[in-house]
Amino acid sequence: MATNPAANLRKTTPAQRRLAAALEALHALQQHGLSVFNTSEFSRTDREALMGAGFLQPIIQGWYMSASPSTKPGDTTPWIAGMKDFIAAYCNARFGADWCVSAEYSLKLHAGTTLLPQQVVIHSPLGKNGVLALPNGFSLMDYQARDFPASDRRDSVGNVRTMTLAHALLKTPENFFRASAQDAQVALLSISDASELSRLLAQGNHSTIAGRLAGAFRAAGRDAIADDIVGFMRALGNQVTEANPFEIPPRIVPGDRTESPYVSRLRLMWASMRDDVESAFPRDEPGRPDDVAAFMQAVEDVYVTDAYHSLSIEGYRVTPELIRHVASGDWDEDIHEQDRQSRDAMAAHGYWLAHNEVKVSIRKIFDGANAGDVLKGDHGAWFRAMFAPSVTAGLLAVTDLAGYRGHQVYIRNAQHVPPPREAVREMMPVLFELLRDERSAAVRAVLGHFMFVFIHPYMDGNGRLGRFIMNAMLASGGFPWTVLRLEDRDRYMATLNAASGQGDIRSFTTFVAQSLDAAQDAQVDLLQDDGALDADIEEDDSQRPRG
Template sequence: MAKPNELLAASLAELRGVTQNGTRSVVKSEELSRVHRERLQDNGFLEEIMKGWLAVNSRPSANNRIDAAWSTVYWEFVARYLDDRFANEWRLSADASVALWSENHSIPGQVIVRSSKANNQLVKLPSNTSLYLLRSKENEPAEMRQRLRLMPMEEAICNLSPESWRTSATDVIAVIGSIRGTSTLLQYLLDGGRSHVGGRIAGALRHLGRTRDADTIIKTLESAGYNPHEDNPFDPAVDLVTLDARRTQAPSATRIKTLWAKMGKDALNHIGFEQVRINDRDGYIADIDERYVADALNSLSIEGYEVSEELIRRVQDGQWKPDEDAQDHETKNALAAKGYRLAFEEVRDDIRKILDGAPTGELLEARHQDWFRAMFSPSVNAGIIKAHQVAGYRSHNVYLRGSSHVPLPPHAIADAMDALFESISEESDARLKAILAPVLFTYIHPFPDGNGRIARFMMNALLAESGAPWTVIPVARRDEYMNALEEASQHENIVPLTNFVCELVNAPPPPTGATAARKDN
């Protein structure tokens, strides 16, 4: 008789075949036999999304995937479920399409799906999300994007509700900024006789600086016999980015610029420390060194590493010897501590350049990947990761357990990072840079690992430009920190993070002996 572990191994082999060697995270119940399915569910490798549909959990010892990481399977489930139910006769609504065209992959509370085969049905899903299957008169054209059938970009803009222009302004602006000219927009407007929508789009374009395109829409509608009423559909109280009048920009780049403009005003109203000039540069650098142990201990602990003050000091003093000590060679915690020290030294040297007047936007653009490589060089040297894995930005999607925010897809990273460094260069208030740049860096999440640590290094490099001291985020306040990041990333509310950082800037660093390591869920 086969042993339990042998039976489980057989079921896992069956699952591997169904998921095409792990490339799928969602399966139909009928794709596995009842015996295999129940065994895998009992052992936590499968979780029910809804009747007939299951999510694969490759980490059953960790939190329940559906509860803690619904975003990791949500869009794949939506695509597979709708394909299974409607074949190719479905597409997402205007709002959902605009969000995805704009590189916003976060999970909305509800997605409306249009299909001639639908029956106006509400499909309830985990985490208080749902699909509403809206019956359309006929099969409607769609464009494919990452297995999802979207409403064409210009058509989606023309079909947005007036409310969406205010509640989803960042998404809308990111899409408008990527549309060249007005020809396709006018085709949808004229074919539907939608002069009121044309007036709304013209008002938006004029507000964003594309005056020529706004004039073209109004004049074309008037020449066709319509009397469009131009109206700015955005919230006039919100600061928005100005679009380039002559060339389009990638949606991810416009998204970052828009977020900087929108959140910058709120952050500036809540910054609680003054910008000063550092005259004693050697003294400032010496103070950074004094704070190193507390910084490394807390920053690594925030990311789930189990590090001690003794380990941090051993690395700092050059007593970490992987060639002589097997424990040093094998432990990921020691490798992380060594990498943090190497990256810290790079950042400290760059701060000296900043204090000497180096432009921070240019310096961070040139050096942030050097920090990343330094951070993971011990793991490369130990053979734990390959050199190509630290050779640039990530080439795969990443998801954040416990967060509703979904970082940008790989193809959007380079444009977004360019926009981030341009925003840093164009911003005159170093305090504002220190608040906004790190949160937008983690929003993009450009690297396969280490994004939180690099973001905190970036924060401190920019705080140095403002004259503020090197600031430690205490692991004891990790939940508050993460909640503030979530508010900024998911709800564009920068105030909690601004208040949090300013409080720490004005406080002494936490004592090293009081810091307790904790694991990241």
């Protein structure tokens, strides 16, 4: 029977029709890439309907940001996702093109920082030296800049107006190299030659700054640039004394090539974190097991427990019974219509399929393949297996599983914002390179997990894949499969957040090491139980009549 659109329309309430019209207006704005809006961009009726339904949230008076109706009170994700867009839209409306962020934040943005400062300082000749309170404890200060940089010394990163990298290095105070050493070093590694810096230094006869920057470049392993700066300034008659502004000598990144700031950051993070990780684990690793079949059976024996906790950490409501149901092969979307429609059942089925792919990868490592190379070749198969049930059910297209994410993602209530999609394609090969060259299985496990979720290469499943990576890398050193448990979820997330936000890998390392200790204790208990059972069997057998 044909439907009557007019009749269906009469069934809706006036409020529903208002919301539908307002959503059309919102969609039209979002088609232009907007996520932050001024009052003038909506009619009052549309704005009130969208706010009432939770599709808009206020930022300050007259400004709003996109949100989801499912957003819970206290969830910072909408603001983290929209903060840079707000800064750009608000400052463009207030200052036109005559604004840029401070030298320090300019440097951080050029260095690919994933963190947002609690206070963003804006330089503009139209500034009033006022502070504007923003959501979640953030603020914006508009500094009245009397030495506002000329247009050739301004740039942009995304939609945020910045100073150029060279000008920001010139204007950044000395204490930045101590307070934000990693950002400073990434910025230095992004400079390919001294030409632009030397020109700016010479124009102002900045001998002291030249000495500081030369010392910084030399400390970061870029001797050629340091020599060029000093030689050029001295040729102009300036007295230059090198002074290293770093409090702790930076970790030197091998080579003298200029790489993406995201890649440089990844290398620096690995170099600065690996020693803390290695020192928390036994120096003598078990190594390849003598009985590979027994090791793989132990992996299978812990599967139900592992799947329950790993899926539950991600918010899936699964039970050991459901997991056994899937692992037994009884799950069939054509027969079990309710299972086919169940997000939880599909997640359990995908986890089982991915788990089987991980076991194949572990066997390759035991056969002598390099663990980093195996992960490089196989991680895509893990991902595709994990979401194969969603493709079968028609919830995802096959093309959705083709490669890394194509959009920006945000981690709920986390300080860290994953790098942009373009950076993912630069960072992932370097992660595999670092894993390939790392001698310690414990370091491969901890940093492999952490850096995978730091990059967040896929739209979904990164946490589960990160835990699979951790266990595959632990297995490469002969360590048992280690379950990160649901009851420790808050601690687990807090330690990952500390590693991403403050660069502190120690708490996450301790968490993994303690989880591994629990896995090893459980394995010993199981072996003791098996030994006792064998003794009982022998004793029973000795009582049987002979003859």
